[in-house]
Amino acid sequence: MKAVLCTRFGGPDDLELADLPAPDPGAGEVAVAVQAAGLNFFDTLIIAGKYQMKPAFPFSPAAEFAGVVDRVGAGVTAFKPGDRVAASTGYGAARECVVVAANRLAAVPDGVDFDRAAGLLVTYGTTLHALKDRAKLKPGETMAVLGASGGVGLAAVELGKLMGARVIACASSENKLAVARQYGADAALNYAAEDLREALRRATDGKGPDVIYDPVGGPYSEPALRAIGWEGRFLVVGFAAGDIPKLPLNLVLLKNCDVRGVFWGAWAEREPEAHRANIAQLMSWCADGKLAVHIHKVFPLAQTAQALKAIAGRSVMGKVILRP
Numbered sequence: 001m002k003a004v005l006c007t008r009f010g011g012p013d014d015l016e017l018a019d020l021p022a023p024d025p026g027a028g029e030v031a032v033a034v035q036a037a038g039l040n041f042f043d044t045l046i047i048a049g050k051y052q053m054k055p056a057f058p059f060s061p062a063a064e065f066a067g068v069v070d071r072v073g074a075g076v077t078a079f080k081p082g083d084r085v086a087a088s089t090g091y092g093a094a095r096e097c098v099v100v101a102a103n104r105l106a107a108v109p110d111g112v113d114f115d116r117a118a119g120l121l122v123t124y125g126t127t128l129h130a131l132k133d134r135a136k137l138k139p140g141e142t143m144a145v146l147g148a149s150g151g152v153g154l155a156a157v158e159l160g161k162l163m164g165a166r167v168i169a170c171a172s173s174e175n176k177l178a179v180a181r182q183y184g185a186d187a188a189l190n191y192a193a194e195d196l197r198e199a200l201r202r203a204t205d206g207k208g209p210d211v212i213y214d215p216v217g218g219p220y221s222e223p224a225l226r227a228i229g230w231e232g233r234f235l236v237v238g239f240a241a242g243d244i245p246k247l248p249l250n251l252v253l254l255k256n257c258d259v260r261g262v263f264w265g266a267w268a269e270r271e272p273e274a275h276r277a278n279i280a281q282l283m284s285w286c287a288d289g290k291l292a293v294h295i296h297k298v299f300p301l302a303q304t305a306q307a308l309k310a311i312a313g314r315s316v317m318g319k320v321i322l323r324p
Helices: 041-046 115-133 151-162 175-181 196-203 218-227 249-255 264-270 272-289 300-310
Strands: 004-006 016-019 031-038 064-072 084-088 097-101 142-146 166-171 187-190 211-214 234-238 258-261 295-300 319-323
Touching: 004 300, 031 084, 031 115, 031 300, 041 300, 064 097, 064 115, 084 115, 115 151, 115 211, 115 234, 115 264, 115 272, 115 295, 115 300, 115 319, 142 151, 142 218, 151 166, 151 211, 166 175, 166 196, 175 187, 175 196, 187 196, 196 218, 211 218, 218 249, 249 319, 295 300, 300 319
Parallel strands: 142 166, 142 211, 166 187, 211 234, 234 258, 295 319
Antiparallel strands: 004 016, 031 064, 031 097, 031 319, 064 084
């Protein structure tokens, strides 16, 4: 089988396309023929050795995939060859066949294509956990989404609207904001062209957002926190800008607000039943046409480096998919 391998820390051009023997599933495992694999910003960090997860060499990037069950190991009864499935594994999906524990797999409904099934696991899984489990987002509340055109940003726009919130999309260009509006944003702010704090206050009639969804970090976190409403919830989702901000804690005191971390991967490991319920809900919403799961571009496996460069260059709006 073909597999993209990281054999040493570096950039996308250091990845290798290799031929490997097809893996055999062990007891409790399933071999899945990968039809689509999703890439995320953190894949650029994993291959560079700059992420909290550092797999042993050689490993494949891509944390999520969808495909068809090829073979099952001893003791597996929940799945059979031919079943449509998807899973998030942290890394390892940029290959033609993946072996995964059966309890990590989710069924893919017939109405959901493989590209969208692979593309919703990390970004929408992270976001549903953030909004439902961490922020306790309520209908009628206002939520500001930073980086609103990226993978998790668009997921937050879509899920925020689905959960009944008023969504303010914040991004760095008018093109990116147009995409966010297309997927349901009620208002849009260009933080490259105007002061984010003042713009958020204007957009909320001085009240401030109830929830701020921040996968960006860098220079935007503090002004967003300064604009948050009384007893608001600031969600720390990631640091796509590259810099981890230091927030003045007096702002948390003065706004009587919460700063809440969103470590979806660790939560999914600790709360597997709740995680599976969230993924099943997302698959159902997708099958019902309630989630679009915008696919920016599909790349063949041999062009994984180009796909990662597009993500690193922040030109991507929505999801990037590899198709073996």
